[in-house]
Amino acid sequence: MKETLRLRTDIYFAAIRQGEILLHHPYDSFTHSVVDFLNHAAADPKVLAIKQTLYRTSGDSPIVAALIEAAEAGKQVLAVIEIRARFDETANVRWAQQLEEAGVHVVYGILGLKTHAKASLVVREENGILRRYSHIGTGNYHPRTARMYEDLGLLSADEVLGRDLSTLFNQLSGFAPEAEYVRLLVAPKFLRLEILEKIKREVDNHLSGKSSRIRMKLNSIVDPEIIAELYKAVDAGVPVEISVRGISCFDPRATQPYGKLKIRSYLGRFLEHSRIFHFANGGDDEIYIGSADLMDRNLNRRVESLAKISRDEHKKELIKIFDLYLSSKTAAWHLLPDGKWLRVNQDPNGAPLAELQRVMIDTYRVHS
DSSP, X not given: OHHHHHHHHHHXXXXXXXXXXXXXETTSOSXXXXXXXXXXXXXXXXXXXXXXXXXXXXXXXXXXXXXXXXXXXXXXXEEEEOTTOTTOHHHHHHHHHHHHHTTOEEEOOSTTOEEOOOEEEEXXXXXXXXXXXXXXXXXXXXXXXXXTEEEEEEXXXXXXXXXXXXXXXXXXXXXXXXXXXXXXXXXXXXXHHHHHHHHHHHHHHHHTTOOOOEEEEESOBOOHHHHHHHHHHHHHTOOEEEEESSOBOOOGGGSSOGGGEEEEEOOOSSEEOOOEEEEOGGGSOEEEEESOOBSHHHHHSEEEEXXXXXXXXXXXXXXXXXXXXXXXXXXXXXXXXXXXXXXXXXXXXXXXXXXHHHHHHHHHXXXX
């Protein structure tokens, strides 16, 4: 039995070592990817430690069950629980108590900041060497809402990302001084400045004749400073394309070449929840996924993280997602030059446009 378990977990983690795995929920199963990741870690005798953020989770959470199993098996387990998660305060206090009773080291983040980052880190001993495995995502570790929310995640054995997450967890638990990150953009210290610098870089690239474009998919974009820089980018001629599900404070009348600004909003069967940021970067595309919207609370009053995508095939997949969300062939709400929103669900000839999430379902069905 133990030999079978060892072989199964060895095969599982070897698959992650072969290359990072990009997940797109609910089209990819959350249970058979993220929950399995933690279940394997909890059961694996080679795993020494698990570190996990929890903002929201389900009432019968298999995530919490895996952390308890790991602690009871003698592994070092850290849970960073946000007890001020709106509407989930009582549940999170209850989970914190249960985890502490099982021997989990429970911390509540950094004083004055909500911990909204979505991250999991597993430390495993392999042939006398410690190797880090990680998951970082755009959505909560909540198996029930993962069936209804559209989100992205990344399973990785990349040592650079693993070190970044180790640093982040150490800071959240009070065991590390301020530090720099390589693949992560972390709020509140770095994220705003990095986003602003990347917007300005796209303007410089455009003015010097290099490839330039800014694309964002998020829940809300409200921050005045970032919106002002995006206006400047549009005025300079940089294409700015944004898919926003919730609040948008863009006023198209504030910028001149409106043809360079495209704002879309999509509402469908699944709640659009992923955050993606794409900068053309002179032809060397930079793409990030993570937990942060562009609001004051995300940039200044929360711990958030965005992870840089490293594999070219994943960049291409995310660019295709942008292409679909911003396409004239899919139905969506369009922000017009006069600042009004218009639901566009027919082409100029009156033919119905494609329903975006149906296209996604069909695409993933073909490739499954």
